[in-house]
Amino acid sequence: MTPKISAFLKEAEQDSPFLVVDLDVVEDRYTQLHSSFDEAKIYYAMKANPARPILERLNKLGSSFDAASIGEIQECLSVGVDPKRISFGNTLKKKSDIKKAFDMGVTLFVFDCIEELEKIAEVAPGARVYCRILVNRHGAGASWPLSRKFGCSSSMAHDLLMQAKAKGLVPYGLSFHVGSQQLDPAHWGKAISDCSVLFDALREVGIKLEMVNIGGGLPAHYQDDIPCLSDFIDFIKEHFKSNFGNHWPEIFMEPGRFIVAEAGVLQTEVVCVAIKDFGEEVRWVYLDVGKFGGLAETIDESIVYKMITPYGEDEMGPVIVAGPTCDSCDTLYERTLYQLPLALKAGDKVQILSAGAYTTMYASQGFNGFAPPSEYFV
Numbered sequence: 001m002t003p004k005i006s007a008f009l010k011e012a013e014q015d016s017p018f019l020v021v022d023l024d025v026v027e028d029r030y031t032q033l034h035s036s037f038d039e040a041k042i043y044y045a046m047k048a049n050p051a052r053p054i055l056e057r058l059n060k061l062g063s064s065f066d067a068a069s070i071g072e073i074q075e076c077l078s079v080g081v082d083p084k085r086i087s088f089g090n091t092l093k094k095k096s097d098i099k100k101a102f103d104m105g106v107t108l109f110v111f112d113c114i115e116e117l118e119k120i121a122e123v124a125p126g127a128r129v130y131c132r133i134l135v136n137r138h139g140a141g142a143s144w145p146l147s148r149k150f151g152c153s154s155s156m157a158h159d160l161l162m163q164a165k166a167k168g169l170v171p172y173g174l175s176f177h178v179g180s181q182q183l184d185p186a187h188w189g190k191a192i193s194d195c196s197v198l199f200d201a202l203r204e205v206g207i208k209l210e211m212v213n214i215g216g217g218l219p220a221h222y223q224d225d226i227p228c229l230s231d232f233i234d235f236i237k238e239h240f241k242s243n244f245g246n247h248w249p250e251i252f253m254e255p256g257r258f259i260v261a262e263a264g265v266l267q268t269e270v271v272c273v274a275i276k277d278f279g280e281e282v283r284w285v286y287l288d289v290g291k292f293g294g295l296a297e298t299i300d301e302s303i304v305y306k307m308i309t310p311y312g313e314d315e316m317g318p319v320i321v322a323g324p325t326c327d328s329c330d331t332l333y334e335r336t337l338y339q340l341p342l343a344l345k346a347g348d349k350v351q352i353l354s355a356g357a358y359t360t361m362y363a364s365q366g367f368n369g370f371a372p373p374s375e376y377f378v
Helices: 003-011 023-036 052-060 070-078 095-103 114-123 154-166 186-203 229-244 257-263 296-301
Strands: 018-021 040-045 064-067 086-088 108-111 128-132 142-144 170-175 180-182 211-213 250-253 264-274 283-287 316-322 331-341 349-352 374-377
Touching: 003 018, 003 264, 018 023, 023 040, 023 052, 023 229, 023 257, 052 070, 064 070, 070 086, 070 095, 086 095, 095 114, 108 114, 114 154, 128 154, 154 170, 154 186, 170 186, 170 250, 186 229, 257 264, 283 331, 296 331
Parallel strands: 018 374, 040 064, 040 250, 064 086, 086 108, 108 128, 128 170, 170 211, 211 250, 283 316
Antiparallel strands: 018 264, 142 180, 264 283, 264 349, 316 331
């Protein structure tokens, strides 16, 4: 909770729920990462929060951008981003969208299968392409794992990059993602080693790759302590040195959560506090925002947000936290042993911290008639 956000909330007359984002925190996180790892180019993962003020601030700082759709690319271009600083980083793209992006000046595309490669070759001739490989298939260490939806095996990547060259594209590099909110730096090590092996194997058949995209995954602070940024960056640098010696490839990274999560606070209101039977100790606390209002990352109770109430650290008791909609799956924390003040009641304001990433953009546009949270920037 920054002073700017506190001041905004103190004067706020807006109905909740709403998100307020401190843009200075966004800048600070970007600058911190850039200075810690100046060997890497930062491609902000727009999916974390594509709000225009965030894009404008990051563009002024010199960031590049990882876009998942033609809509995100258009948002970038609308704030003056050079299309050469945009990566179309979704492995699933309509051919028509690839063509639109290429016609707009975007020349960097990811792929992970032959059909995607063929689409790029057909409508974006001569483009630079990089192949996403599968790593950390079971999502170990990550609060929000990415499983097997994206990426291919290293052996398939080898074949696909050879085909990319044959089809007139520029086989530019490799990418991977170790899982979002990754708490264990060690998972980058094996992935960097896999990339090094592929670099060597492809060099033997006349293909010289230039880039490794280490994806996102750097964590934000929610409830638990997390390793400091230097633990991750030092480990990643150490493994580039051990695998690539003194001849490092270009390094791209795609932070999203790390840049914006801690910049945002989601203001919500208690709708009701209830018990389900006489004498029950566990209360149900219903908020005016839930899974369909932007807290989708509480699915499987993966991300456990910290909440601040007007009662500080007054006597606490166990609660189940739920959203306002008429859907039983709109329950945020039931297995998690969540505690909130016993004095909490309907009408109280609750602030959900580190909510700047993956909230407003996940919100339903009107399930049960509830509007998505508004967004303000300070």
